[in-house]
Amino acid sequence: MTAIDNTQLPESQIEEFLKQLLGRSDRVNWDHQLLDEGLIVSMEILSLVTFLEERFQIAIDPFEISPDSFSSIRAMAEFVRSKRQS
Amino acid sequence: MESTSTDWERIYAFPALSRTDSECWERCSSYCCNPRRVTQNFCFFPRKGSELLILPGELEYLRRVQGMQQGCEESLRELRVPISSARTISVYRVTCTLEGRCSAREFRPLICRMYPLFPIVAPDGRVTGLAPFSLFDALFSMLKVDSPCVLCQVSLIEVDNFLSLCAELFKDPVNVFLVMAAHQYKTHMIDRLITHYPELSKEPESTFFSKWEKLFLTGKLTDQSALLRELASIADRIEVTFGAGSLGPLPEPRIDSTHSPGTCE
Numbered sequence: 280m281t282a283i284d285n286t287q288l289p290e291s292q293i294e295e296f297l298k299q300l301l302g303r304s305d306r307v308n309w310d311h312q313l314l315d316e317g318l319i320v321s322m323e324i325l326s327l328v329t330f331l332e333e334r335f336q337i338a339i340d341p342f343e344i345s346p347d348s349f350s351s352i353r354a355m356a357e358f359v360r361s362k363r364q365s
Numbered sequence: 366m367e368s369t370s371t372d373w374e375r376i377y378a379f380p381a382l383s384r385t386d387s388e389c390w391e392r393c394s395s396y397c398c399n400p401r402r403v404t405q406n407f408c409f410f411p412r413k414g415s416e417l418l419i420l421p422g423e424l425e426y427l428r429r430v431q432g433m434q435q436g437c438e439e440s441l442r443e444l445r446v447p448i449s450s451a452r453t454i455s456v457y458r459v460t461c462t463l464e465g466r467c468s469a470r471e472f473r474p475l476i477c478r479m480y481p482l483f484p485i486v487a488p489d490g491r492v493t494g495l496a497p498f499s500l501f502d503a504l505f506s507m508l509k510v511d512s513p514c515v516l517c518q519v520s521l522i523e524v525d526n527f528l529s530l531c532a533e534l535f536k537d538p539v540n541v542f543l544v545m546a547a548h549q550y551k552t553h554m555i556d557r558l559i560t561h562y563p564e565l566s567k568e569p570e571s572t573f574f575s576k577w578e579k580l581f582l583t584g585k586l587t588d589q590s591a592l593l594r595e596l597a598s599i600a601d602r603i604e605v606t607f608g609a610g611s612l613g614p615l616p617e618p619r620i621d622s623t624h625s626p627g628t629c630e
Contacts, residue, residue: 314409317440320411320440320442320460321409321410321411321416321582322442322444322458324409324582325581325582325583325584328582328583328584329584339583340583341576341579341580341582341583341585342576342579344579344582344583345408346408346409349409
Protein backbone atom coordinates (compact mmCIF):
# COMPACT_ATOMS: atom_id res chain seq x y z
CA MET A 280 0.00 0.00 0.00
CA THR A 281 1.24 3.48 -0.75
CA ALA A 282 1.80 5.90 2.13
CA ILE A 283 -1.18 8.01 3.24
CA ASP A 284 -0.60 11.66 4.14
CA ASN A 285 -1.36 11.87 7.86
CA THR A 286 -1.63 15.68 7.84
CA GLN A 287 -4.93 15.49 5.97
CA LEU A 288 -8.40 15.37 7.49
CA PRO A 289 -9.43 11.97 8.87
CA GLU A 290 -12.05 11.78 6.11
CA SER A 291 -9.36 12.10 3.43
CA GLN A 292 -7.09 9.56 5.07
CA ILE A 293 -9.92 7.08 5.47
CA GLU A 294 -10.98 7.62 1.87
CA GLU A 295 -7.43 7.00 0.67
CA PHE A 296 -7.17 3.81 2.71
CA LEU A 297 -10.52 2.59 1.45
CA LYS A 298 -9.54 3.24 -2.16
CA GLN A 299 -6.39 1.17 -1.70
CA LEU A 300 -8.29 -1.58 0.13
CA LEU A 301 -10.90 -1.84 -2.60
CA GLY A 302 -8.46 -1.30 -5.47
CA ARG A 303 -10.25 1.83 -6.68
CA SER A 304 -8.77 4.92 -8.25
CA ASP A 305 -11.94 7.04 -8.36
CA ARG A 306 -13.10 9.12 -5.40
CA VAL A 307 -15.39 7.67 -2.74
CA ASN A 308 -18.08 10.09 -1.62
CA TRP A 309 -17.74 10.74 2.13
CA ASP A 310 -21.48 10.26 2.64
CA HIS A 311 -21.80 7.15 0.48
CA GLN A 312 -23.59 4.41 2.47
CA LEU A 313 -20.80 1.86 2.35
CA LEU A 314 -22.48 -1.04 4.16
CA ASP A 315 -25.99 -0.60 2.80
CA GLU A 316 -24.73 -0.45 -0.77
CA GLY A 317 -22.35 -3.38 -0.35
CA LEU A 318 -19.22 -1.37 -1.03
CA ILE A 319 -17.64 -2.86 2.05
CA VAL A 320 -18.41 -6.21 3.62
CA SER A 321 -17.42 -7.85 6.90
CA MET A 322 -13.75 -8.51 6.20
CA GLU A 323 -13.18 -4.90 5.17
CA ILE A 324 -14.51 -3.83 8.59
CA LEU A 325 -11.69 -5.81 10.17
CA SER A 326 -9.11 -3.99 8.03
CA LEU A 327 -10.76 -0.63 8.73
CA VAL A 328 -10.74 -1.18 12.49
CA THR A 329 -7.03 -2.00 12.41
CA PHE A 330 -6.33 1.05 10.23
CA LEU A 331 -8.32 3.43 12.44
CA GLU A 332 -6.66 2.20 15.62
CA GLU A 333 -3.13 2.40 14.21
CA ARG A 334 -3.47 5.58 12.15
CA PHE A 335 -5.37 7.65 14.70
CA GLN A 336 -3.93 6.05 17.84
CA ILE A 337 -7.28 5.11 19.33
CA ALA A 338 -8.41 1.95 21.10
CA ILE A 339 -11.73 0.59 19.83
CA ASP A 340 -13.73 -1.45 22.34
CA PRO A 341 -15.22 -4.33 20.36
CA PHE A 342 -18.61 -3.92 22.00
CA GLU A 343 -18.92 -0.25 21.09
CA ILE A 344 -18.77 -0.72 17.34
CA SER A 345 -21.99 -0.55 15.39
CA PRO A 346 -22.98 -0.41 11.72
CA ASP A 347 -23.69 3.33 12.21
CA SER A 348 -20.01 3.96 13.04
CA PHE A 349 -18.93 2.42 9.73
CA SER A 350 -21.84 3.43 7.54
CA SER A 351 -19.86 6.09 5.66
CA ILE A 352 -16.43 7.72 5.57
CA ARG A 353 -17.85 10.73 7.37
CA ALA A 354 -19.36 8.48 10.07
CA MET A 355 -16.00 6.78 10.61
CA ALA A 356 -14.22 10.14 10.88
CA GLU A 357 -16.78 11.31 13.46
CA PHE A 358 -16.25 8.09 15.37
CA VAL A 359 -12.50 8.74 15.38
CA ARG A 360 -13.00 12.32 16.62
CA SER A 361 -15.30 11.15 19.41
CA LYS A 362 -12.75 8.56 20.49
CA ARG A 363 -9.94 11.15 20.53
CA GLN A 364 -11.97 13.50 22.69
CA SER A 365 -12.96 10.87 25.24
CA MET B 366 0.14 -18.78 -7.14
CA GLU B 367 -2.78 -20.60 -8.74
CA SER B 368 -3.24 -24.32 -8.17
CA THR B 369 -2.13 -26.20 -11.28
CA SER B 370 -2.26 -29.86 -10.30
CA THR B 371 -5.82 -30.29 -8.98
CA ASP B 372 -8.07 -32.21 -11.37
CA TRP B 373 -11.25 -30.22 -10.71
CA GLU B 374 -13.29 -32.31 -13.12
CA ARG B 375 -12.54 -35.39 -11.04
CA ILE B 376 -13.19 -33.52 -7.79
CA TYR B 377 -16.58 -32.35 -8.99
CA ALA B 378 -17.47 -35.89 -10.13
CA PHE B 379 -17.57 -37.05 -6.50
CA PRO B 380 -21.07 -37.04 -4.99
CA ALA B 381 -21.61 -34.21 -2.53
CA LEU B 382 -22.63 -35.08 1.00
CA SER B 383 -25.75 -32.93 0.67
CA ARG B 384 -27.07 -34.70 -2.43
CA THR B 385 -30.14 -33.52 -4.25
CA ASP B 386 -31.99 -36.67 -3.21
CA SER B 387 -31.24 -36.42 0.49
CA GLU B 388 -33.73 -33.56 1.00
CA CYS B 389 -31.78 -32.71 4.10
CA TRP B 390 -32.65 -29.06 3.51
CA GLU B 391 -36.27 -29.74 4.42
CA ARG B 392 -35.25 -30.73 7.92
CA CYS B 393 -32.90 -27.84 8.63
CA SER B 394 -34.45 -25.01 6.56
CA SER B 395 -31.33 -24.88 4.34
CA TYR B 396 -29.10 -23.96 7.27
CA CYS B 397 -25.84 -24.37 5.30
CA CYS B 398 -27.08 -22.01 2.59
CA ASN B 399 -28.64 -19.54 4.97
CA PRO B 400 -27.50 -19.84 8.58
CA ARG B 401 -30.20 -17.51 9.91
CA ARG B 402 -30.02 -19.01 13.36
CA VAL B 403 -26.54 -17.47 13.66
CA THR B 404 -26.67 -14.48 11.32
CA GLN B 405 -29.86 -13.04 12.83
CA ASN B 406 -27.63 -11.98 15.74
CA PHE B 407 -25.16 -10.08 13.55
CA CYS B 408 -24.94 -6.39 12.70
CA PHE B 409 -22.16 -6.46 10.08
CA PHE B 410 -21.98 -9.90 8.54
CA PRO B 411 -24.61 -10.43 5.85
CA ARG B 412 -27.87 -11.67 7.28
CA LYS B 413 -28.83 -13.36 4.04
CA GLY B 414 -26.92 -16.14 2.38
CA SER B 415 -23.49 -17.57 3.09
CA GLU B 416 -19.92 -16.46 2.55
CA LEU B 417 -18.10 -19.12 0.54
CA LEU B 418 -14.42 -19.71 -0.11
CA ILE B 419 -13.34 -20.79 -3.58
CA LEU B 420 -9.95 -22.46 -3.93
CA PRO B 421 -7.30 -21.39 -6.46
CA GLY B 422 -7.88 -23.20 -9.72
CA GLU B 423 -11.49 -23.91 -8.74
CA LEU B 424 -12.56 -20.41 -9.76
CA GLU B 425 -11.06 -20.89 -13.20
CA TYR B 426 -12.74 -24.29 -13.50
CA LEU B 427 -16.18 -22.91 -12.57
CA ARG B 428 -15.85 -20.02 -15.00
CA ARG B 429 -14.70 -22.41 -17.72
CA VAL B 430 -17.52 -24.93 -17.34
CA GLN B 431 -20.49 -22.70 -16.77
CA GLY B 432 -19.73 -19.57 -14.86
CA MET B 433 -20.26 -18.65 -11.24
CA GLN B 434 -23.74 -19.16 -9.85
CA GLN B 435 -26.03 -16.22 -10.39
CA GLY B 436 -25.12 -13.19 -8.30
CA CYS B 437 -21.87 -14.56 -6.91
CA GLU B 438 -19.47 -12.91 -9.37
CA GLU B 439 -20.36 -9.39 -8.17
CA SER B 440 -19.37 -10.17 -4.59
CA LEU B 441 -16.10 -11.90 -5.52
CA ARG B 442 -13.13 -10.77 -3.40
CA GLU B 443 -9.58 -12.05 -3.39
CA LEU B 444 -8.19 -13.07 -0.02
CA ARG B 445 -4.42 -13.51 0.34
CA VAL B 446 -3.49 -16.21 2.86
CA PRO B 447 0.05 -15.66 4.15
CA ILE B 448 2.51 -18.52 3.90
CA SER B 449 5.23 -16.31 5.30
CA SER B 450 5.97 -12.60 5.37
CA ALA B 451 7.08 -12.82 1.73
CA ARG B 452 4.62 -15.28 0.13
CA THR B 453 0.87 -15.58 -0.06
CA ILE B 454 -1.68 -17.91 -1.67
CA SER B 455 -4.86 -16.39 -3.03
CA VAL B 456 -8.31 -17.79 -2.33
CA TYR B 457 -11.56 -16.15 -3.30
CA ARG B 458 -14.52 -15.19 -1.22
CA VAL B 459 -18.04 -14.82 -2.55
CA THR B 460 -21.38 -14.12 -0.92
CA CYS B 461 -24.01 -16.52 -2.17
CA THR B 462 -27.55 -15.31 -1.61
CA LEU B 463 -29.29 -18.13 -3.46
CA GLU B 464 -30.24 -19.80 -0.16
CA GLY B 465 -30.22 -23.27 -1.68
CA ARG B 466 -31.97 -22.31 -4.91
CA CYS B 467 -28.84 -22.75 -7.08
CA SER B 468 -30.01 -24.08 -10.42
CA ALA B 469 -26.97 -26.09 -11.52
CA ARG B 470 -26.33 -28.14 -8.38
CA GLU B 471 -23.58 -30.17 -10.06
CA PHE B 472 -21.54 -26.97 -10.15
CA ARG B 473 -21.94 -26.05 -6.53
CA PRO B 474 -18.54 -25.00 -5.15
CA LEU B 475 -16.39 -27.52 -3.33
CA ILE B 476 -17.16 -25.97 0.04
CA CYS B 477 -20.90 -26.64 -0.45
CA ARG B 478 -20.18 -30.20 -1.50
CA MET B 479 -17.93 -31.07 1.41
CA TYR B 480 -20.10 -29.54 4.12
CA PRO B 481 -20.65 -30.58 6.98
CA LEU B 482 -17.42 -32.59 7.15
CA PHE B 483 -14.02 -30.90 7.42
CA PRO B 484 -10.90 -33.04 6.83
CA ILE B 485 -8.04 -32.87 9.30
CA VAL B 486 -5.15 -33.22 6.88
CA ALA B 487 -1.48 -33.92 7.61
CA PRO B 488 1.32 -32.06 5.77
CA ASP B 489 1.79 -35.05 3.48
CA GLY B 490 -1.85 -34.94 2.33
CA ARG B 491 -3.23 -37.83 4.41
CA VAL B 492 -6.59 -37.27 6.08
CA THR B 493 -6.17 -38.16 9.73
CA GLY B 494 -9.59 -37.18 11.08
CA LEU B 495 -12.82 -35.28 10.61
CA ALA B 496 -14.15 -32.14 12.28
CA PRO B 497 -17.20 -29.90 11.95
CA PHE B 498 -16.80 -27.90 8.76
CA SER B 499 -17.69 -24.35 9.61
CA LEU B 500 -16.47 -22.10 12.38
CA PHE B 501 -20.09 -21.73 13.48
CA ASP B 502 -20.44 -25.49 13.86
CA ALA B 503 -17.29 -25.53 15.99
CA LEU B 504 -18.76 -22.70 18.09
CA PHE B 505 -22.02 -24.66 18.54
CA SER B 506 -19.88 -27.49 19.84
CA MET B 507 -18.19 -25.08 22.26
CA LEU B 508 -21.63 -23.91 23.43
CA LYS B 509 -22.68 -27.55 23.80
CA VAL B 510 -25.66 -27.20 21.49
CA ASP B 511 -26.45 -29.36 18.44
CA SER B 512 -25.66 -27.98 15.02
CA PRO B 513 -28.83 -27.29 13.00
CA CYS B 514 -27.32 -29.44 10.19
CA VAL B 515 -28.99 -32.86 10.12
CA LEU B 516 -26.14 -34.36 8.08
CA CYS B 517 -23.76 -34.10 10.99
CA GLN B 518 -24.54 -37.76 11.56
CA VAL B 519 -23.57 -39.30 8.21
CA SER B 520 -23.38 -42.90 7.05
CA LEU B 521 -20.12 -44.81 6.52
CA ILE B 522 -20.68 -44.93 2.74
CA GLU B 523 -20.87 -41.15 2.63
CA VAL B 524 -17.72 -40.87 4.73
CA ASP B 525 -15.94 -43.25 2.35
CA ASN B 526 -16.96 -41.08 -0.63
CA PHE B 527 -15.81 -38.03 1.27
CA LEU B 528 -12.41 -39.55 2.02
CA SER B 529 -11.95 -40.50 -1.65
CA LEU B 530 -12.67 -36.90 -2.63
CA CYS B 531 -10.10 -35.74 -0.07
CA ALA B 532 -7.46 -38.14 -1.40
CA GLU B 533 -7.87 -36.55 -4.82
CA LEU B 534 -7.94 -33.00 -3.46
CA PHE B 535 -4.81 -33.38 -1.36
CA LYS B 536 -2.57 -34.54 -4.17
CA ASP B 537 -2.03 -30.79 -4.58
CA PRO B 538 0.09 -29.25 -1.77
CA VAL B 539 -1.62 -25.88 -2.21
CA ASN B 540 -4.94 -27.47 -1.19
CA VAL B 541 -3.20 -29.21 1.75
CA PHE B 542 -1.87 -25.85 2.92
CA LEU B 543 -5.18 -24.02 2.57
CA VAL B 544 -7.18 -26.67 4.44
CA MET B 545 -4.55 -26.93 7.20
CA ALA B 546 -4.48 -23.13 7.40
CA ALA B 547 -8.28 -22.98 7.71
CA HIS B 548 -8.22 -25.54 10.53
CA GLN B 549 -5.38 -23.68 12.26
CA TYR B 550 -7.26 -20.40 11.96
CA LYS B 551 -10.41 -21.87 13.54
CA THR B 552 -8.44 -23.55 16.33
CA HIS B 553 -6.45 -20.36 16.98
CA MET B 554 -9.59 -18.27 17.20
CA ILE B 555 -11.44 -20.67 19.48
CA ASP B 556 -8.41 -21.01 21.77
CA ARG B 557 -8.21 -17.21 22.12
CA LEU B 558 -11.94 -17.03 22.76
CA ILE B 559 -11.70 -19.60 25.55
CA THR B 560 -8.54 -18.05 27.04
CA HIS B 561 -9.42 -14.35 26.86
CA TYR B 562 -13.22 -14.37 26.99
CA PRO B 563 -14.14 -17.49 29.00
CA GLU B 564 -17.34 -15.94 30.29
CA LEU B 565 -18.69 -15.63 26.76
CA SER B 566 -19.47 -19.34 26.38
CA LYS B 567 -21.97 -19.02 29.23
CA GLU B 568 -23.99 -16.41 27.33
CA PRO B 569 -27.23 -17.33 25.56
CA GLU B 570 -26.69 -18.23 21.91
CA SER B 571 -28.07 -14.94 20.53
CA THR B 572 -25.84 -12.75 22.74
CA PHE B 573 -22.87 -15.03 22.19
CA PHE B 574 -22.92 -14.64 18.40
CA SER B 575 -23.61 -10.91 18.62
CA LYS B 576 -20.56 -10.40 20.84
CA TRP B 577 -18.49 -12.88 18.83
CA GLU B 578 -19.09 -10.84 15.69
CA LYS B 579 -17.76 -7.66 17.33
CA LEU B 580 -14.74 -9.38 18.84
CA PHE B 581 -13.95 -10.90 15.45
CA LEU B 582 -14.30 -7.65 13.52
CA THR B 583 -12.08 -5.75 15.97
CA GLY B 584 -9.32 -8.30 15.61
CA LYS B 585 -9.51 -9.48 19.19
CA LEU B 586 -9.78 -13.16 18.27
CA THR B 587 -6.50 -13.41 16.36
CA ASP B 588 -2.89 -12.72 17.24
CA GLN B 589 -1.64 -11.93 13.74
CA SER B 590 2.05 -12.51 14.38
CA ALA B 591 1.42 -15.80 16.20
CA LEU B 592 -0.92 -16.93 13.40
CA LEU B 593 1.64 -16.03 10.76
CA ARG B 594 4.25 -18.12 12.59
CA GLU B 595 1.80 -21.03 12.74
CA LEU B 596 1.04 -20.78 9.02
CA ALA B 597 4.73 -20.54 8.14
CA SER B 598 5.38 -23.68 10.19
CA ILE B 599 2.62 -25.51 8.31
CA ALA B 600 4.08 -24.38 4.99
CA ASP B 601 7.55 -25.55 6.00
CA ARG B 602 6.26 -29.00 6.91
CA ILE B 603 4.37 -29.31 3.64
CA GLU B 604 7.37 -28.32 1.58
CA VAL B 605 9.51 -30.90 3.41
CA THR B 606 7.12 -33.52 1.98
CA PHE B 607 6.17 -32.10 -1.39
CA GLY B 608 9.41 -30.25 -2.12
CA ALA B 609 10.76 -26.72 -1.73
CA GLY B 610 8.77 -24.23 -3.78
CA SER B 611 5.75 -26.56 -4.10
CA LEU B 612 3.59 -23.84 -2.54
CA GLY B 613 4.83 -21.18 -4.91
CA PRO B 614 8.05 -19.48 -5.94
CA LEU B 615 10.43 -18.93 -3.07
CA PRO B 616 11.41 -15.32 -2.39
CA GLU B 617 14.68 -14.19 -4.02
CA PRO B 618 17.62 -14.54 -1.63
CA ARG B 619 18.68 -11.16 -0.25
CA ILE B 620 22.06 -9.98 -1.53
CA ASP B 621 24.51 -8.76 1.11
CA SER B 622 25.34 -5.23 -0.11
CA THR B 623 28.54 -5.00 2.01
CA HIS B 624 30.38 -7.28 -0.42
CA SER B 625 31.32 -6.06 -3.88
CA PRO B 626 31.10 -8.55 -6.73
CA GLY B 627 34.41 -10.11 -7.58
CA THR B 628 35.99 -9.31 -4.23
CA CYS B 629 38.02 -12.12 -2.75
CA GLU B 630 38.24 -12.53 1.01
